Each structure stands twice: as structure tokens, then as C-alpha cells.
Amino acid sequence: MTRITRSWMSASVVIAAVLALPAQAQAVADDDHASTRASLGALQAISGPGAGLYAGDGAGSWSLSVGTSDIFANRPVQPTDHYRIGSQTKTFTAAAVLQLVDEGEIDLDTAIERYLPGVVDGNGYDGNTITVRQLLQHTSGIPTSDPHPQASADGTYTLAALVRDGLSHSPAFPPGTSFQYSNTNFEILGMLIERLTGTPVSKAITSRIIEPLALTGTRFPEPGDRSITTPLVHGYRGVRVGPFSYWQDITTFEPSIFSSAGGMISTEQDLTTFYQALVDGRVISRPALNQMETPSAYSSSGLGLDRLPLPCGGAAYGHNGGVPGYLSLSLATPDGRHVSLMTNSEASLDMAAAMAKMEAAATSALCEAPAGQA
Incomplete structure (x- = not known):
């Protein structure tokens, strides 16, 4: 791997020009999962310097990797590597809300004003007209x-500050009449x-979901904790110019x-483990x-959980996630098939194309005939 570091850049920013990265490092034989391997390679070709996929069914699991998790180490993405999952967090948040529904603490069709008086108010908003369900399914109009x-x-941010910022934008439509994906919905949740619960949301999700499922590689960082546990996948922002890729590490x-x-x-x-258990x-x-x-009537989104119809029959349920440096997707089916994949760049210059290729790789993994399981 050829790389060039620019010494004139700030010490906190490293930019590397990398020739086409190797794609040989897989956890299965080269003749297994050929279609999924090709789809994962197509994703990596327009997104990060690396991409990884972990999939299987009730009989076993297997993994693939193309490119690298670290441009200075030529290291394949592994199923136990840590990375920022972005909006897959929403499914954890939604699950915690639904647990509170099960406990009789929340009614989905009750206005948010009952639970959070005065929070959703002003600038055209009325918390008496927006229900918990509408926040969960992104039909609130926020x-x-x-x-x-x-x-x-x-330098940290409170949920109250995030919500105030989101509500500073006027409503997109009357509650319950359309769909628009919005982080503010889940910040209110x-x-x-x-x-x-009387506890920070990070601790509530940890005690209610992460610990009971023994998700030892999963955590909800406290404000100010910018670290990622090793082994980790580095997150990058970059562009591709011919055979070169220019990457800036934005992991932290x-x-x-x-x-x-x-x-x-x-x-x-x-x-x-989480999506299968769910x-x-x-x-x-x-x-x-x-x-x-x-x-809802307006999208494929349920309550923090999306439905993806499969060409081989049935549907998978899960969520995608994108934050600076990372793009990911996890899906599971009721019959035990599963896939979780990621790439280490958000591909913000062509997000729609990257998401389409990510879904294609996930669909291939869920629908292919098992071969060479490991």
C-alpha cells in the first residue's frame, strides 16, 4: 500500500493518498459467497477504505472484508471491531420506549405534552398534537x-439543547400527515x-438492553467520552481521484x-445479537x-425499526446508521437469518448510491444459499 502524508497539515489532521486497497482478506474461501463479496466490493468502491459484513442463519455465521479498517495498517474489518453505529442507536432507543409501554408507563397514542410538559412548544409546535407513536415513526412533522x-x-451537548435546536426549524407538515426522518424525534424520546426512568438515557439503555443481552462490545458513551475501544475501525472522510483516495481520519x-x-x-x-433478540x-x-x-401509511418505517422486503421471500427488519466516518446497516429475519455490515466513510457525497449498494449487499447475504459457513 502506497501512502503519502502531508507534513504541512495540522498535526490533528492526517490526510493519506492511498492506491487501490487490497480486497483479499476474507474469513471464508474465495469461492464462497461470490455474489455477496462482489456487492460488498461495490459498496467499498464508492465509500470508505474498508467494508465488512457478518451474516448467517441458525446454522452458523460467516464474514467478509474488503479494503482496510486502518489506512496505515492494511487491516481487514473484523466482526468484533468497534465502530460508531449512528442511527442504529434509534432502534435501541425505540426498544427502551416500547419496554416502558410494556410496563404501562407510556401509551403510544398519548400526546408527548403529557410526559414532557412544555418541551415541544412554540414556533408552530404544540406537544398536545404530537403523539409518542408519531415521534417513533417520524410522522410528527418535526x-x-x-x-x-x-x-x-x-464542549458537550445536552438532549435539551439538541431538541431546542431541532425545534428552531418550523414544522414540515401537520402531525400524522406525512413522513420526514428527523433526529429531533429521537432526541425527544x-x-x-x-x-x-430517572436516569440518563445512556444508563437506561445500558441497564435495560445492553447488559441483559451481554453486548460486551456495545456502549452508549457518556457526554465527553470520545474514545472507541480497540480493536476498532477508523472512520474517514475522503474523496477518490482516479487510482488515489484521499482520507482524513475523523474517528474521534x-x-x-x-x-x-x-x-x-x-x-x-x-x-x-441485538436485532435477532429483538x-x-x-x-x-x-x-x-x-x-x-x-x-406507517407514509413509509416503510415502523417504530424505530425498518422493514426491507426480500426478493427471496419474506422481509427483514433492522435499521441503518450514518455518522461522520461510518455507514452501517443491520437486519434480521424471524427465521434466524441475519446480516450486519459497515464501511468506514459516511460517503456523504453520494449517500443515496452508497445506501443502495449497502442494501444490495445485505440482501445478497440474506438470500444466498449458505456455503462455506465458518
Whole structure:
């Protein structure tokens, strides 16, 4: 691997020009999972310097990797590597909310004003007209926006600051009449969890979901904790010019700017365990799971859980995630098939194409005939 570091750059920014990265490092033989391997390579070709996939069914699991998790080490992405999972955090947040529904603490069709008086108010918003269900399924009318919240003195962000920033944008539509994906919805839900449990949302999700499922590679970082446990996949921002790729390492950033909408860290193996447990009815009750899996009239999104129809029949349930440096997707089916994959660049210049290729790789893994399981 050829690389060039630019000594004139700030010491906190390293940019490397990397020739085409090797794609030979897989955990299965070269003649196994050929279609999925090709799809994963197509994803990596327009996204990060590396990509990894962990998949299987009730009989076993297997993994693939192309490129590298670290441009200075030529290291394949492994199923136990840690990375920022972005909006896959939303499914954990939604599951915690549905647990509170099971416990009789929340009614999905009750207005958020009942639980968080005065929080969703002003600038065209009325918390009496927005239900918990509408927040979970992104039909609240609260629009998507680039976050520009007011930081605390230590450089961290509170959920209240994130929500104020989100609600500074006028409603996109009347509640319950359309769909628009918005982090603010799940930041409000984070506040809801905190109000009803009396603990920070990070601790509530840890005690309710992460610890009971023994997700030892998963954590919800506290504000100010910018670290990622090793082994890790480095996250990058970059561009490709002919045979060269220019990468800037952006692994470290303040996670509280995404919080309950996207602040968590996990691994491919842990995410598989979580989504399988969820669709098996081991995280919330079956009636609550049915609510979670049911899409709204305006999208394929349920309550923090998306539905992906499969060309081989049936459907898979899961969520994608994108934060600076990382793009990921995890899916599970009721019959035990699973896939979790990631690439170490958000591919923000062509996000739609990257997500399409990510879904294609996931679909290939879920629908292919098992071969060479390891």
C-alpha cells in the first residue's frame, strides 16, 4: 500500500493518498459467497477504505472484508471491531420506549405534552398534537436539519439543547400527515426515557438492553467520552481521484451531538445479537414488537425499526446508521437469518448510491444459499 502524508497539515489532521486497497482478506474461501463479496466490493468502491459484513442463519455465521479498517495498517474489518453505529442507536432507543409501554408507563397514542410538559412548544409546535407513536415513526412533522446546537462549556451537548435546536426549524407538515426522518424525534424520546426512568438515557439503555443481552462490545458513551475501544475501525472522510483516495481520519468526535438519535458504538456481532433478540421477541413483548414492526401509511418505517422486503421471500427488519466516518446497516429475519455490515466513510457525497449498494449487499447475504459457513 502506497501512502503519502502531508507534513504541512495540522498535526490533528492526517490526510493519506492511498492506491487501490487490497480486497483479499476474507474469513471464508474465495469461492464462497461470490455474489455477496462482489456487492460488498461495490459498496467499498464508492465509500470508505474498508467494508465488512457478518451474516448467517441458525446454522452458523460467516464474514467478509474488503479494503482496510486502518489506512496505515492494511487491516481487514473484523466482526468484533468497534465502530460508531449512528442511527442504529434509534432502534435501541425505540426498544427502551416500547419496554416502558410494556410496563404501562407510556401509551403510544398519548400526546408527548403529557410526559414532557412544555418541551415541544412554540414556533408552530404544540406537544398536545404530537403523539409518542408519531415521534417513533417520524410522522410528527418535526423536520430533518443539520445540527447546530448550543454546546455546554465543556464542549458537550445536552438532549435539551439538541431538541431546542431541532425545534428552531418550523414544522414540515401537520402531525400524522406525512413522513420526514428527523433526529429531533429521537432526541425527544431520549428525554422521555430520562423523565420516566430517572436516569440518563445512556444508563437506561445500558441497564435495560445492553447488559441483559451481554453486548460486551456495545456502549452508549457518556457526554465527553470520545474514545472507541480497540480493536476498532477508523472512520474517514475522503474523496477518490482516479487510482488515489484521499482520507482524513475523523474517528474521534463528540458523541453527545447525536445522543439517543445516533451516539452509540457497537460491533457487527453485537448488532446481530441485538436485532435477532429483538425480532425473536426477547427484548419487548410480542404485542409491542408487532407495533414496532408495523410501518406507517407514509413509509416503510415502523417504530424505530425498518422493514426491507426480500426478493427471496419474506422481509427483514433492522435499521441503518450514518455518522461522520461510518455507514452501517443491520437486519434480521424471524427465521434466524441475519446480516450486519459497515464501511468506514459516511460517503456523504453520494449517500443515496452508497445506501443502495449497502442494501444490495445485505440482501445478497440474506438470500444466498449458505456455503462455506465458518
